[in-house]
Structures are given as C-alpha cells and as structure tokens.
Amino acid sequence: MMAGRARGHVDGSAIRLLIIVLLGVAAIAVPWLTHNQLVERREAVAAAWADVESNLQRRAELVPNLVRSLQAHMDYEGETLTQLVRERAQGLREALNEARGDPARLARLEAALTHDLGRLMSRAGEHPELRSGDQFLRFQAQLEGSDNRINVARMRYNAAVRDYNASLEGFFGRWVADAMGLLPGDYFEAPAGAHEPLVVEF
Template sequence: MTSTLIGIAVIALVVFYLVFIYNRLVALRNEFKNGFAQIDVQLQRRHDLIPNLVESAKAYLSHEKDTLTKVMEARNGAVDAQKVAARDPENGGNIQRLGAAENMLTKALANFYAVAENYPDLKANETIQQLMEELTSTENRVSFARQAYNDGVMTYNTFREQFPNNFIAGFFAFKPTAQLQLENPEARQAPTVSF
C-alpha cells in the first residue's frame, strides 16, 4: 500500500513537472510573439512614412530618380517580408528574411540621406525635416522593440533547449526561432575626430 502511494506520488510529480514545462514553453512563446507584434507596429509605421518622404522629395530630387526608386523597391520588399513574418513569427527563416529586407531598406534610406545632403533646399524643407525626424524616432522605437523581442527569443530558445525541456519541446513541436538582426550603419562606423 505504501509503495503504491509512493509510486502514485512520483507519477503525479512527474506529470505536474511535465505540465509546468509545457506551460512555461507556451508562455515564453507567447512572450516573444508579443515582442514581434511590437516590432510589427513600428515597422508598419516606418513603412508608411517612407512613401510620404519619397513623394515630398521628388520635386527636389528630379535627377535622382534611381535613388528614390531603390528606396521604394526596398520598402516594398520589407513590407512583403513583414507580412510573411507576421503570419508566422515562430518561423526563424521568416524572421531572417525580414531582417535582410529591413537591412536593404536601411541601406537605401542611408543612400537617400546622403543624396539629400547635396540639396540644401531639400534639407531646409519643413515637411522633409519632419518626416526624417519621425523616421529617426521610429528607428529608435524599432531598436527598443527588437531588443525586447530578441531577449524573449533568447529566453524561449534557452528554456526549450535545456534538459529535460528539450524532450517536451520536441514532442509538442516547439521549434526554435531566430532573433531579428538589423544593421545600423551608423553604429558600425567608428566616429571620426578631426582637429
């Protein structure tokens, strides 16, 4: 009788532990999905601002149509990648493609900003200044949201890979996911100092 009770207690403990692991995996997955939703909102804001910036700059950059076209193509690619990633943020490949598309957009915008430096009237335009400021603010928001998302992904992936969690994760198809890697060209360049 005592050994039967001990056996039932051990089985109950194991079952409760397995339920705990499963519930923790669900909670962590939902946490990083929420983090992605925050990025998604900011990326949508960024993508919505870019056509306004390009349209406002067209009058000033009539000789730079190639630059404007590249910005819009990169923006459209990023929008497409965002939609795919938003449908399945657990898919690490979708997240990596989104990161690559956003990096292309960032490079196109950096080129646009470099070209805009050569047009004083463009730089002085209030609408352009406001749009550029809003884009910069949005970039900062994306960075903060991306950091929270990446922290959530790291916590989820770490918990998922630990023993014995990896068995439960595998059995219930909790797949690893990828962090969102975005380049910030300004952060990668060393500041120049001249006297």
Template sequence: MANTSGKKLWLTALIIFALLAIFFYTTYNGLVSKQENVTKTWNNVQSDYQRRLDLIPNLVNTVKASSDYEKETLTKLIEARSKAAGLNVTGSPTYDEFKKTEEANGEVAASANRVIAVIEKYPDLKTANSFIRLQDQLIGTERRIKFSRKDFNEAVMGYNKSVRSFPSSITASLFGFKTKEGFQADTGTDKSPEINFTK
C-alpha cells in the same frame, strides 16, 4: 502484509505520476507562455517596421517637392519599400521568412540612406520644415525598431534557454518545441541596418 506492501507501491506510483503530471503541466505552460512572448515581440518589430514603411512615401514626396532630385534613387527606395511591405510576416515566422523580412527591411534602410545622402546636396530641402518634421518621425521610428529588436532577442533567448535547459528540455522535446533564431548583425557589422541622419 502483502496487501499493505501493494498499497504502498500503488501510493508511491500515484505520487510519482502526480509529480510528473505537475512537472509536465508547469513546464509545458511555461514554454507556451515564452513562445507566445516571442510571437508578441516579433509582432511589435513588424509593427515598427510598418511604421517605417508608412513614413517612406512622405520622404519620397518631400524629395520630389524639390525642383531637382535624383529619380533613380527614389525609384530604388520605392521598390525596396514595396518588396518589404509584401513580406510582412506576423505570428511565428519560419527562419526563411524571418531572414527574407530582415533582408527586405535592411534594403529599405539602405535605400532611404541613399536618399538622405542626396538630400545633403540640397540645403533648402534639408532645412525645410516638412523634412525636419519627417526626420524627427523617422529618428523616433528607428529608436522604436532598435528597442523592439532588442526585446525580441531577449524573448528568443529566454525561450531558447527553457527549450535547451534540463529538465524543461524533456518537455520541449516531447511536445515539439524547437529553438528559434533571433536578430544577428551581418558579418563585419556591429549593428542592424537603420535609417541614419548622421552621415
């Protein structure tokens, strides 16, 4: 009788162990998958930022082609682009890297907007085919950045929900999965910095 009782105890322990193993296996893999999705969507944001940076020299050259332009405004844009290009962070950035990248890309957008404001003073430049084509490319790029940022925030939200929700939070805690930061509008604004042709 004691032998049967011992077997039942071992069988119960084995079933509990198997269920725990399955639980940790599935929740761990789920967290890894969501973490990889955050990394992938961040890389998409970086790719779209790079596309913006690649178009900036064309904007600068288009303005320089004008007989009269404000050199200081262009210089600031070139400097902002250089700084942002130097901070291109791929993979899974730390919060500090993420913040620096955002600030640098925000400065690129702000500087580009100052250049566009200058262009408003030059009707010939504003209606030139080269500028109109560039404007279309930049508008398309800004749309892509918006969607990429939205996808990134959704990926971060899904990942954070799994990290913080019970019972997957047990696995997250055991294996070192930590919550991540998403995009947030600056205080007093309702959207992220972007190149804007509607001013």
C-alpha cells in the same frame, strides 16, 4: 512489543506510499508546468515579433511620404535613388504581409531599405531648402523615432527568443518540446555589413 513492530511496519508502508504519491504528482506536475512555461514563452516570442513587424510596417509606410517630399528637389540620379527606396519600402511592406515569422528575410529587406534610405537622406542634405523645410524636418524626426522603436522591438524580440530557446534546452523542456513539436525561435539578426546606423542629421 508486537504493537511496536506493527506500528513500524505501518509507518514504513505509509512512507513508501507517500513517496509513490509524491513521485506520481511530480511526474504529472513537472511536465505540466514545463508545458505551460514553454507555451507562455512561445507566446512572448510571437508578441515580440508582432511588435517588430508593426514597427517595420510603420517605417515602410513613412518612406513613400518622405520620398514625395524629396522628389521635387532631386536630379536624375536622385530620382533613381528615390525610386529604389520606394521599391525597397514596397518590398518590405509586401514581405510583412506574406512572410510572417521569417526574421531572416525581413532582416535582409530592412537592412537594404536602411542602406538606401541613408544614401537618399545624405543626398537630401545637399539641398539647403530641404534641410530648413518643416515637412522634411518632420519626416526626419519621424524616421529617427521609427528607427529607435525598431531597435527596441528587435532587442525585446531577441530577448524573448533567448528565453524561449533556453527553456527548450532544459532537461524537461527537451522532452516536452519534442512531444509538442516545438522548434527553437530564430533571432532577428542584421545581415553582414548592415551594422551602420541610418544617419539623418545634417
């Protein structure tokens, strides 16, 4: 009878000790795993943003070549437009070098370039000799491909931001994020009125 009581007492103590150990492990493991998840998702956002920047840079570098191929065929009004497009592309390139991690600014610059480039391509469509030229057609195809890559990169970046921000809003994520000083990511959102696609078909 005494042995049974002792065994029950030992078993109860062992269970309590096991619970304390498990709680201690959970108290260490949960923040550690949450920290690792947040770091991983923050890096995914950075990698996706680098893809957006890379594709914006490629597009901004294509534009001067396109402008050079158009200049000989443009009248005064067209020359003013080609100059504006060239300046927009230069502004985007400079912003990519200066304003790393500023999606709102880059979205505004990219939308302005897209708008004016669309106007320029429309004007270029008035010249049959351009429409049939190999160089112009090559630039046209490159711009279409560049726009598609930018769109895919934007979607991937926004998906990475969504996952990261959702992790920050989790129960444990908030505590760990506050301790690490992590802030939510910004989505790459086009400004109002920039939703129309660039039309380059004639």
